Amino acid sequence: MSQPAQPAQPAQPAQPAQPAPPAQPARSAPPIIEVSGVTRRFGPVVALDDVSLQIAPGELVGILGPNGAGKSTLLSLVSGQRKPDSGTVRLCGLDPRDAAARTSLGLTPQETGLPATLKVREVVDYIGGHYPDPVPTAELLEQFGLGELAGRQTGGMSGGQKRRLAVALALVGRPSVILLDEPTTGLDVNARQVLWQAIRDYHASGGTVLLTSHYLEEVQALAERVVVVDQGVVRADDTMDAILEQVGVRRVVLHSAGLAVPGAAETRFPQVTRVQVSGDRVELFSPDADGFVRELVASGIDFHGLEVRGATLEEAFEQMVAAPTVRPAGTRAVSPSGSPAVRPTGAPAVRPAAAPARGEQR
Numbered sequence: 620m621s622q623p624a625q626p627a628q629p630a631q632p633a634q635p636a637q638p639a640p641p642a643q644p645a646r647s648a649p650p651i652i653e654v655s656g657v658t659r660r661f662g663p664v665v666a667l668d669d670v671s672l673q674i675a676p677g678e679l680v681g682i683l684g685p686n687g688a689g690k691s692t693l694l695s696l697v698s699g700q701r702k703p704d705s706g707t708v709r710l711c712g713l714d715p716r717d718a719a720a721r722t723s724l725g726l727t728p729q730e731t732g733l734p735a736t737l738k739v740r741e742v743v744d745y746i747g748g749h750y751p752d753p754v755p756t757a758e759l760l761e762q763f764g765l766g767e768l769a770g771r772q773t774g775g776m777s778g779g780q781k782r783r784l785a786v787a788l789a790l791v792g793r794p795s796v797i798l799l800d801e802p803t804t805g806l807d808v809n810a811r812q813v814l815w816q817a818i819r820d821y822h823a824s825g826g827t828v829l830l831t832s833h834y835l836e837e838v839q840a841l842a843e844r845v846v847v848v849d850q851g852v853v854r855a856d857d858t859m860d861a862i863l864e865q866v867g868v869r870r871v872v873l874h875s876a877g878l879a880v881p882g883a884a885e886t887r888f889p890q891v892t893r894v895q896v897s898g899d900r901v902e903l904f905s906p907d908a909d910g911f912v913r914e915l916v917a918s919g920i921d922f923h924g925l926e927v928r929g930a931t932l933e934e935a936f937e938q939m940v941a942a943p944t945v946r947p948a949g950t951r952a953v954s955p956s957g958s959p960a961v962r963p964t965g966a967p968a969v970r971p972a973a974a975p976a977r978g979e980q981r
């Protein structure tokens with residue numbers, strides 16, 4: 620579900636114009652974003668359920684979650700567009716509904732309403748005019764590969780071009796923190812690379828980024844820290860490496876006619892939790908890859924081309940959103956996509972960061 624469509628939010632210069640050395644998150648500094656025990660309901664739906672999150676200045680944090688998880692709701696609370704039913708949200712130490720807090724904020728909502736009859740440069744001038752020291756329009760448009768479109772009405776832009784402009788507008792006021800809700804949805808590979816570079820440059824100059832994405836490779840490429848949200852609950856909150864490590868599942872790839880028979884691997888080897896077969900190529904997932912390989916060798920089954928590697932973020936994510944969260948009857952968040960990924964039999968439970976273990980009552 621989307622936030623209300625609107626242009627980027629006003630922001631204020633809080634960062635130097637020139638790129639500085641890559642930012643080191645100031646973990647000892649007061650959090651620039653602080654969400655404490657926040658619950659937000661929409662009628663019977665609990666979009667966020669007792670969520671707590673602290674983001675230090677200079678962090679680049681990716682929020683992952685399936686459709687309806689509560690990601691956009693979280694951003695709308697941080698940006699002050701909505702208020703929590705309970706709990707508190709602080710942006711730069713202030714209530715984000717206080718305009719003073721939002722002067723240091725740049726925002727790209729999931730759906731952006733650009734005035735169709737205004738030209739691209741006019742929109743940038745207009746938004747930039749709210750700030751004391753905006754990025755010069757030509758410079759900003761060049762950075763986002765939009766220089767040649769400066770004189771075009773926004774109604775004549777492609778979807779991808781509009782998306783690039785929407786992210787550019789979040790940066791025009793030199794904000795100290797930006798919220799990007801699915802910034803590259805609908806973009807082709809080149810346009811996505813341009814935006815990724817702009818986000819990296821902004822972060823390298825000391826900016827704080829909180830972004831949601833459906834593209835796991837985007838979060839993997841950009842974020843230092845990943846927050847996994849599912850059904851309104853934070854299921855994991857850690858560095859990318861720790862998230863991958865936490866899941867502990869490894870992928871074993873090999874070629875074997877004997878194991879390519881449906882059910883053969885799972886039946887024979889208890890360590891195997893999931894199997895994908897394509898011809899004689901077999902991909903197996905196991906929390907105990909070493910044990911599986913030892914037993915495979917001992918079994919005498921013919922195989923070749925063995926590879927073992929860690930799980931991708933996508934696999935880690937599937938594991939995390941697979942564990943159900945128990946809520947009081949009638950208040951469970953509804954995911955439009957229905958049940959999330961099926962948790963593989965025997966897969967290790969992921970210890971959530973701020974959520975109950977599987978089966979615990981909230």
Ligand SMILES: Nc1ncnc2c1ncn2[C@@H]1O[C@H](COP(=O)(O)OP(=O)(O)OP(=O)(O)O)[C@@H](O)[C@H]1O
Nearest residue numbers: 620621661664666685686687688689690691692953
């Ligand atoms: N204005 C609203 N009215 C009613 N229900 C809402 C509203 N906004 C959000 N919800 C519900 O709250 C839950 C969380 O929605 P939210 O948009 O935050 O999820 P999301 O993770 O951003 O999803 P997506 O990835 O699909 O954008 C969903 O069940 C959604 O249907």
